Amino acid sequence: MVGHVEWIEFAAVDAMPAAGDIVHAGEVWEEPGGGGAVAAVQLAKLAGGADFYTALGDDELGHRAKRALEDLGLTVHATFRPEPQRRGFVHVDERGERTITVIGDRLGPRAGDPLPWGELRHADAVYLTAGDPGAVRLARAAGVLVSTARGLEAIAESRVELDALVASGADRGELYERGRLDPSPRVVIRTAGAAGGEWETATETGAWNAVPLGGPVRDAYGCGDSFAAGVTYGLGAGMGLEEALELGARCGAACLTGRGPFSGQLQQA
Numbered sequence: 314m315v316g317h318v319e320w321i322e323f324a325a326v327d328a329m330p331a332a333g334d335i336v337h338a339g340e341v342w343e344e345p346g347g348g349g350a351v352a353a354v355q356l357a358k359l360a361g362g363a364d365f366y367t368a369l370g371d372d373e374l375g376h377r378a379k380r381a382l383e384d385l386g387l388t389v390h391a392t393f394r395p396e397p398q399r400r401g402f403v404h405v406d407e408r409g410e411r412t413i414t415v416i417g418d419r420l421g422p423r424a425g426d427p428l429p430w431g432e433l434r435h436a437d438a439v440y441l442t443a444g445d446p447g448a449v450r451l452a453r454a455a456g457v458l459v460s461t462a463r464g465l466e467a468i469a470e471s472r473v474e475l476d477a478l479v480a481s482g483a484d485r486g487e488l489y490e491r492g493r494l495d496p497s498p499r500v501v502i503r504t505a506g507a508a509g510g511e512w513e514t515a516t517e518t519g520a521w522n523a524v525p526l527g528g529p530v531r532d533a534y535g536c537g538d539s540f541a542a543g544v545t546y547g548l549g550a551g552m553g554l555e556e557a558l559e560l561g562a563r564c565g566a567a568c569l570t571g572r573g574p575f576s577g578q579l580q581q582a
Contacts, residue, residue, distance in 0.1 A: 314356055315366045315433075315452045316349025316442030317419045318382070320374040320400040323534070323573060327407050344573055345378040345385075346401065348461055349442040351535040351574040355542035355564055356440065357386045358580045364388045364436070366428055366448075368420040370398030385575060392426040409530035409569065419464070424448050438549025440542060446471040459545040460498075462487045469494055476548060477502055479541040482510065500554060502544065504537060509562065512554065521558045528570040528577075535574025540565035543579070 324338035349367060357363035365387045369375035375398035382389050399417035406412075422428060424447025433439060438457035441449065443464060449471035452458055460468060462480035478498040481487035482505045491497055497515065504510040509522040543564030547557025564579045571577020 314349060314353035314363055314387075314440055314442075315422060315444050315448060316352070316440070317347050317399070317421050318345055318350045318367055318369060318378050319347030319415065320378050320398055321346035321403055321534075322400070323403045323405060325405045325572075329404055329406055329410075329412055340572075342573065344575070345381050346403075346535065346574055347399070347442075348463070348538045348541075350378075350382060351538035351568075352440050352442065352542040352545070353382070353387055354385050354575055355539045355568075355578050356546055358578050359543065359546040359564075361581070362386065362388065364390060364432065366390045366422050366430075366433075366444075368392050368394055368422045368426065368443075370417075370420065371395055372398055374398035374400060390428045392422060392428060394420055396420075403534055405532050405534065405572075409533050411532065411534040413534075419443050421445065421464075421467075422448050424451055436549075438545050440545040441468075443467075449473055455549075457545065457549045459541065459548065461541065462489045465489070465493060472496070474499065476500070477544065479504065479537075479544065481505075481537070502558070504540060510558075512558065519555070521555065521562060524559070524562045524566045526566050526570055530569055531577070532572050532574075533569060535578075536565040536568045538574070539568040539578055 325340040330336045353365040371393035402414045404412045421443025423445040430451045434454040436455040439452045439455040441460040453473040459477045474496040475498040480489035482503040511520045540561040543561035547560040567579040
């Protein structure tokens with residue numbers, strides 16, 4: 314995993330407040346989050362461990378995040394920046410929908426950071442959510458490289474070919490149209506939540522369905538990131554695209570049944 318971390322404060326509420334409202338939280342908690350952290354932990358649960366290359370703020374929250382991620386089973390390779398750790402606030406309503414406020418800039422690792430970049434050539438797969446163009450090129454040494462569609466500028470500048478790009482069919486921050494990257498990703502995956510999603514290559518298109526939930530909906534935070542981690546693991550393990558997408562769908566569905574991003578994540582037997 315090469316990417317970013319956010320320290321998240323969660324509040325469970327009956328409904329999102331309208332302008333001027335005051336709402337009372339029935340449950341509150343804090344833990345590391347952000348797409349990089351969530352996907353890294355899901356990868357570790359599937360693979361029995363995962364290495365996470367990241368950048369953190371050199372403050373109390375940044376160091377707390379590193380300790381918490383290590384407690385969740387990750388080997389964390391972090392560089393600390395002289396700026397505040399990015400954080401966020403998340404409302405989770407009674408339907409399980411999450412609404413996110415992010416505070417601060419996304420911190421990603423750079424190729425010049427003193428991290429064990431050479432070890433990535435031994436990785437079966439890497440999922441990327443943040444990093445400079447040099448970090449993207451170094452991540453390409455892995456057998457499979459998958460990326461989120463957020464922050465495409467670094468990927469475009471790196472001019473590497475992605476094995477897969479995970480985009481959204483609706484989220485404005487994760488939309489992707491072919492031609493924005495050169496070379497184009499080998500496959501573009503567009504998620505559609507409960508409707509499953511669609512994929513396309515240069516010559517083929519297809520779709521997948523969401524899988525049945527193993528319990529009631531509790532919290533949507535981290536479902537998409539868990540899906541992307543499942544797809545990455547599957548491709549790195551040599552699965553075909555459809556099998557990898559099915560694994561990703563199971564990861565996303567499992568996450569939806571837990572409180573917070575980690576408690577419901579799929580654990581390989």
